[in-house]
Amino acid sequence: MPNSELMPIGVFAQRTGLTSSALRFYADSGLLPPAEVDPVSGYRYYGAHQRVRATVLRQLREIAMPLAAVEAVLDAGAVEAARLLDEHVAKIVGDAAAALQKAAVIKSALGNVPGLPIAALKGPVLADAVEQVLTATAQESGMPVLSGLRIEVSHEAVALTATDRYRLSTRTLVPMQPPGQTWAGTVNGDDLRAAVAEIRRSALVRLEAVPHGIWLRVAERQDRHCRLLSEEFPDYRLMLGSLGEVTARATVSKDLLLRALEEHPGERIALHVTDHGVNVRSADAEQPGIPLPATSTGSALQLWFELTTLYPAVSTAIGSDVMFDLRGNDQPVTIRSADRGDLTTLAMPIKSDHCA
Structure with missing residues (x-):
């Protein structure tokens, strides 16, 4: 290579964001050997063609990728390199979540405060309720509380509630015995998801409040700790109390409606409710709707929904x-079982002009 195309190690370091010592280390490890080494002085020189590899190497080390994995990424094709990157990031995320969980358990133990028993529930029932209500959560930057599940314990029942601001789901459970006191807290949704399998296999789960979290105590299985979220949960009772009067009601087969939503090509769905039934339509006027038999009362209405809101x-x-x-057509719709009211979901429609 002509000397004019070579850069001394200091210049190459400035252009790649790596230090000279790091370049020497990567050269000695075989990841980035210099293009030439002066046999007399021992000075190392790098070529312009090595800048891309050096820059990617620096970026991979910045996300704490081990040297062996860095070498595999640098020498792989684009598809394999992307897979290795995803694998590394997933491990980091998993390790961080495990560390957060362990830290929360340690914090709870540091105070040496005994747990406060708040309720005892059937494990399979609690697991189903958690999975159902958590569908209304959202991972939203700046509002971590929307990813949590609100648990409220009264003297008669345990209520689970979640909202992503477009949906609100709430389910009321009857405890195995009346709770001795009231309690309320917003529980980390990811922790609950991770605990669902263990809960489902337990006949009885006892909820126990501790500083910064709750324990799910299960017999002959591993107890699970779930963190509490400190942010204030939205005032959903105010929204429930301000709901307008029901002007129409429709009862339709759940399976038929889900099938229609799955077969529908659009991301936005219109439900046209009349006394003849329910018609599932799209924004494209040329697309035929999907008629569904239904029992309807009240005035005819057409409401538009995002599929991601309506389907869950x-x-x-x-x-x-x-x-x-x-x-x-611009008011929250209550969606619930026709014969069991212990799970209720509110879904916000969208304006029809959003579908243009």
Whole structure:
């Protein structure tokens, strides 16, 4: 290579963001050997063609990738390199989540405060309720509380609630015995998801409050700790209390409606409710709707929904038939089982002009 195309180690370091000592280390490890080494002085020189490899190497080390994995990425094709990157990041995320969980357990133990028993529930029932209600959570930057599940314990029942601001799901459970006191807290949704399998296999789960979290105590299995979120949960009771009067109601087969939503080509869905049934339509006027038999009362309405809002609200409903309580085309719709009311979901429609 002509000397004019070579750079001394100091210049190459400035252009790649690596230090001279790091370049020497990567040269000695075989990851980035210099293009030439002066046999007399021992000075190392690098070529312009090595800048890309050096820059990627620096970026990989900045995300704490081990040297062996760095070498594999640098020498792999684009598809394999992307897979190795995803694998590394997933491990980092998993390790961080495990560290957070362990830290929360340690914090709870540091105070040496005994747990406060708050409720005892059937494990399979609690697991189903957690999975159903958590579908209404959201991972939103700046609002971590939307990823959590609100647990409220009264003297008669345990209520689970979640909202992503477009949906709100709430389910009320009857404890094995009346709780001795009231309690409320917002529990980390990811921790609960990780605990669901263990909960489902336990006949009885005892909820125990501790500083910064709750324990899910299970017999002959590993107890699970879930962190509490400190942010204030949205005032969903104010929203429930301000709901308008129901002007129409429709009851439709859950399976038929889900099938229609799955077969529908659009991301936005219109439900046209009349006394003849429910028609699932798209924004494209040329696309035929999907008529569904339904029992309807009240005035005819057409409401638009995002598929990502409507589908989970319907899929988590309990029972074979789903009931829609309608208040107008711009008002929240209540979606629940036609014969069991312990899971209720509110879904916000969108304006029809959003579908243009």
